[in-house]
Structure formats: structure tokens, C-alpha cells
Amino acid sequence: MAAPAKRARSRSPVTTASPVLRATPAPLPLPNPGRCQVTCFSPLAAGPSGGEPDGDAVAGFLRWCAGVGLELSPKVAVSRQGTVAGYGMVARESVQPGELLFAVPRSVLLSPHTCSISGLLERERGTLQSLSGWVPLLLALLHELQAPASLWSPYFALWPELGRLEHPMFWPEEERLRLLKGTGVPEAVEKDLVNIRSEYYSIVLPFMEAHSDFFSPTVRSLDLYRQLVALVMAYSFQEPLEEEDDEKEPNSPLMVPAADILNHIASHNANLEYSADYLRMVATQPIPKGHEIFNTYGQMANWQLIHMYGFAEPYPDNTDDTADIQMVTVRDAALQGAKDEAERQLLCERWDFLCTLEMVGTEGAFVIGREEVLTEEELATTLKVLCMPAEEFQGYKVQAGRGEQEREEDGLKITNIPKLQVAWRRLLRDSVLLTLQTYATDLKTDQDLLSNKEVYAKLSWREQQALQVRYGQKMILHQLLELTNEQLP
Incomplete structure (x- = not known):
């Protein structure tokens, strides 16, 4: 079963996930780490890339599924009707927890190992190494998309038009900065674009x-390559490592037909499970007849969803949403409060x-959730070290040099913030105020x-998200x- 995605404390190479396998986003120095409800977007929302009408594309895909052994439960239907965005999967009949929704044989997965140039990609594996780890899959897609007899052609027919993807990397820079300033997304996108270009010209082309x-x-086009990177961001899956393999490099991404049709919400009702021969989508909650079946792309904040998929869950539906306080912002807040140069030098030393x-x-970045600090240890230690008396800091350095562990009470929980020392709360408050100024x-x-519903309805899709x-x-x-302001002198 796919494990929950881990929240990274750094925004730089954000994490990459995939729809379902997506529950374990792949660490990616290229594009950073769903789909949602009501005003959500599905990577399949824009319509098929081929020329077939929707009904023909779905019918062709279903025939293909039957031919390759991809088993769909008679209780589910692939449809645009009754879904939150684009294609989705809907229950024809009531479904109970534990029921199988569909099973995808591993032979149908599209990866560097199953594509028609697998031998070439394996022989040249050494020349295809990159920071992203995605080059072999992207080359497999580039080949299969133009191969007239590709096994996956009916699957490609359900893909969106590549020129209509809504990832912020395709927004004009001015619009991206105007709408997303302060969220961290523009910075992540700029890194994506630099890395994609470098990878394309140095390895792929x-x-x-x-x-x-x-x-x-x-x-052979940078624009097409960029679009396929976005597609892999939104569609690909990454099989989770076994617990004993946690120290290994993440598995490479791959494409899982049928699984990427499901939309995402935080309160999902289905999950992907893995076995030696099949990947199985299984219901995790009762699903009434006529209701949509939702997968999870992992515990993803809205900034991750819009960066990787082009949509956000409407407030307050995303219970996994977070806000970041850049680590250097806490340093700047501390320096801002320094009384003289000597105190500034001491803070820089700390x-x-x-x-x-x-x-x-x-x-x-320090990552703050609605109910918890996800980088609890890092934030607590930073506040403590920056705020402790000079004599205590010297002793603390010696203890840390000996490898002594932090005490449990040095942790930081949201509910405990009003009880923190005044100096800690003041520094945290000043850091929050500086962060709010970046928007x-x-x-x-x-x-x-x-x-204002009327005003909101007139906003563009990008403005709303x-x-x-x-x-x-x-x-x-x-x-x-509010929590840091309580009882401050």
C-alpha cells in the first residue's frame, strides 16, 4: 500500500508525486512534490489529445482494458458526468470498504522497462542519469507517443491536450508572480524551468x-518535453519502498493506466495497493451509488497541488494544507530585534x-499545518538557540558536540505555543509578520x-486557484x- 507523502522542509527541489503512486511523491530536483473537489482540476480535465469524441475515446480505452487484462469492476464507470473535473470514475452501484475497483497488471504499466525501446534505454542507462531521475520514462513517452503501433495508444487518447495543461509553469511569468507571490510557487517553478531546459539540452536532445x-x-522539442514533464508530474506513479529500504533511492516513476483517471481530495475513498503481479485500487470508505471515487495523491498542501497539478482544494477542504516560514526569515526576524552590532554577531554565530x-x-522552511508543526524539532531548536542566554549557548554547543539528545519537552506543538517563553513567542510572531509581508x-x-460569490465567479480559473x-x-x-500574541507584554 502506498505510504503517506512526507512533507519536505525545503521548497527547493520540491517533491514529485503521481496520481496514486502519488501517495509517495518522488524527491525531484526538477519539478517540485491530486486532484480535488468542487473547483478542482484533474490532469484529464482538458479532454483527450486525440481526435476522437469523448465517448469513442472512453469506449476505445475500455476495449483496450479488456484486451490487456486490466480488470474494471462492473460497479465503476469512467465518465465525465458526475465528476468534479474532466474524466473521473463514478460508482454505478454502492461500494463497500475493501472492495476491488480495478486491477492493473504490471505488464500494462508504461515504464522504461515495458516500452518498446526498453533494450536501448537499458543499454544507455549510464548516459541517461540526471538529477530528476525521470529521463528514461520521458524518453519512453516521447517514443511511444509517435509510434504508430504503440500498445498504449488507446490510453493516450484519454490524455489532456498537452498545450492546455494548467500548471503554473505554463502561466506567463507576470501572472504567476502577481497571483502566487509569497506562496513559494514562483520560486519553485523558476527552478523547474531551469532544470528542465538543462536536462533537455544536455541529455535528452x-x-x-x-x-x-x-x-x-x-x-525533438523543448516545449513538448516541458509538457511531458508536467504530465509526469500530474500522472506518473512512484512505487513506495519497503520499510527496510527507506535509505535507498526512491523508485523511478511510471505510468499506471486507469489509476490516473481518479481525481483527488484529502478525504479520499480509495487507495492503491501493490502486489507482485497487479496494482489494485481498493475502496477505503463506503461509496454510495452515483458518487465519485477519489484517490489520494498524498498529504499535499495547496501550494504543492497547484504547482504539480494546476489546482487547489477550496478552503477549508484541504486538511493537509500548510504554510511555510522560510528559515532565513526567522534569522532575519532575530537580527531585526538585535540591539547592537555585538548582538548581531552573536546571532550570526548561533x-x-x-x-x-x-x-x-x-x-x-519551517512547515506549519493547521494542527501541528511538521518541522517541530527544527523550529523548536532554532527558537531555543536564537533566544537562549549567552552562557547557556556556550554550554549547549558543548552538549551538541557530544551528541547529546534533545529532551522531549523541547518539542513544539501548536497547542503549546501560548505556553512558550516570551522570547520564543516574540521571535515566532515577528517571523510570521515578516512572512505575511511577502504576499x-x-x-x-x-x-x-x-x-463575494458574484465577484469570485468572475475570476479566471487561475485567479480562483x-x-x-x-x-x-x-x-x-x-x-x-494569534497564538504567539497571547499574553505578550
Whole structure:
């Protein structure tokens, strides 16, 4: 069974997930780590990429499923009707927890090992190494998309038009900055675009040119490669490692037909399970007749959802939403309160010490959820070290050098924030205030847009989704602000 996605404390190479296998996002220095309800987006929402009408595309896909042994329960239907966005899967009859919804044989998975150029990709594996780890799969897709007799052609017919993907990497830069400033998404996208371009020109294009008999000129395009990276972001799955293999590199992504049709919400009702021969989608909750079947892409905040899939869950539906306080912002807040140069030098020394402990970094972030601090140890240690008296800091450095463990009471929980030392709360409050200044709008402005249904309805899709991302983050930060303000002198 897929394990919950872990929240990274750094935004830089965000994590990449895949629909279902997506429950375990792949760490990716390329594109950073769903689908939702009501105003959510599905990677299949834009319609098939082929020329067939929707009904013909679905019928062709279902015939293909029967031919390759992909077993769909008679209780489910692939449909655009009754779904939150685009294609989805709907219950024809009531489904009980534990019931099998469909089973995908491993022979049908599309990966570098199953594609028609698997031998070539294996022989050249050494030349295809990259930071992302996605190059072999992307080359497999580039080949299969232009192969007239590809086994997966009926599956491709349900894909969206690649030119209509809604990931922020395809938004004009001005729009991305205007709508998502402060959320961390513009910075993540810029890194994606730089890495994608570098990977394409240094590895992918030379490989295709060297093997031109397998890759027609029509697929040798940076734009197409960027679109396929986004598609892998939104569609691919990554099989979780066994518990004893946690220290190993993550498994490579792969494509799982049928599984990527399901939309995502945090309160999902189905999950993907793995066995030697099949990947099985199983109901986890009762699903009444006519209701949509939802998978999970992992515990993903709205900024991750919009970055990787082009949508956000409307507030307050995403119970996994988070807000980040950049680690350097806490440092800046501490320096802002320094009385003189000597105190500033001492704070810089403490920050450098925290860096050596790997508690902080220039690109890291403290991650705050609605009910918990996901980077509890890092934030508690940072507040403590930056706020402790000078004599205590010298003793603390000696203890840390001996490898002595933190005491349990040094942890930090949301409910305990009002009980923290005044200096800790003041530094945390100042850090939150600095973070709120990075957004282009304040909480009330966003609140007014959300509360006025007529105005909200006139916003573009991108404006609506970006608003949900900003608002959810600000609500978490303002809750934290209230907790830190309690009983402050």
C-alpha cells in the first residue's frame, strides 16, 4: 500500500508525486512534490489529445482494458458526468470498504522497462542519469507517443491536450508572480524551468539525435518535453519502498493506466495497493451509488497541488494544507530585534551553529499545518538557540558536540505555543509578520474576494486557484499569530 507523502522542509527541489503512486511523491530536483473537489482540476480535465469524441475515446480505452487484462469492476464507470473535473470514475452501484475497483497488471504499466525501446534505454542507462531521475520514462513517452503501433495508444487518447495543461509553469511569468507571490510557487517553478531546459539540452536532445531512427523530428522539442514533464508530474506513479529500504533511492516513476483517471481530495475513498503481479485500487470508505471515487495523491498542501497539478482544494477542504516560514526569515526576524552590532554577531554565530547541526539552511522552511508543526524539532531548536542566554549557548554547543539528545519537552506543538517563553513567542510572531509581508495582498482582501460569490465567479480559473492557495496559507499564519500574541507584554 502506498505510504503517506512526507512533507519536505525545503521548497527547493520540491517533491514529485503521481496520481496514486502519488501517495509517495518522488524527491525531484526538477519539478517540485491530486486532484480535488468542487473547483478542482484533474490532469484529464482538458479532454483527450486525440481526435476522437469523448465517448469513442472512453469506449476505445475500455476495449483496450479488456484486451490487456486490466480488470474494471462492473460497479465503476469512467465518465465525465458526475465528476468534479474532466474524466473521473463514478460508482454505478454502492461500494463497500475493501472492495476491488480495478486491477492493473504490471505488464500494462508504461515504464522504461515495458516500452518498446526498453533494450536501448537499458543499454544507455549510464548516459541517461540526471538529477530528476525521470529521463528514461520521458524518453519512453516521447517514443511511444509517435509510434504508430504503440500498445498504449488507446490510453493516450484519454490524455489532456498537452498545450492546455494548467500548471503554473505554463502561466506567463507576470501572472504567476502577481497571483502566487509569497506562496513559494514562483520560486519553485523558476527552478523547474531551469532544470528542465538543462536536462533537455544536455541529455535528452543529444540522445534523440544519436538515435534518430527511434525519435522523429516532431518529438525533438523543448516545449513538448516541458509538457511531458508536467504530465509526469500530474500522472506518473512512484512505487513506495519497503520499510527496510527507506535509505535507498526512491523508485523511478511510471505510468499506471486507469489509476490516473481518479481525481483527488484529502478525504479520499480509495487507495492503491501493490502486489507482485497487479496494482489494485481498493475502496477505503463506503461509496454510495452515483458518487465519485477519489484517490489520494498524498498529504499535499495547496501550494504543492497547484504547482504539480494546476489546482487547489477550496478552503477549508484541504486538511493537509500548510504554510511555510522560510528559515532565513526567522534569522532575519532575530537580527531585526538585535540591539547592537555585538548582538548581531552573536546571532550570526548561533545561526551558523544551527546550520552545522543541519537544523536550518538557506533554502529550507519551517512547515506549519493547521494542527501541528511538521518541522517541530527544527523550529523548536532554532527558537531555543536564537533566544537562549549567552552562557547557556556556550554550554549547549558543548552538549551538541557530544551528541547529546534533545529532551522531549523541547518539542513544539501548536497547542503549546501560548505556553512558550516570551522570547520564543516574540521571535515566532515577528517571523510570521515578516512572512505575511511577502504576499501581494492581505488576508482581508482575499477574504472579501472569497466571500463575494458574484465577484469570485468572475475570476479566471487561475485567479480562483491561486486565491485558494494564498488564503489557506494566510489563515494558518494568522492562527499562529494569534497564538504567539497571547499574553505578550
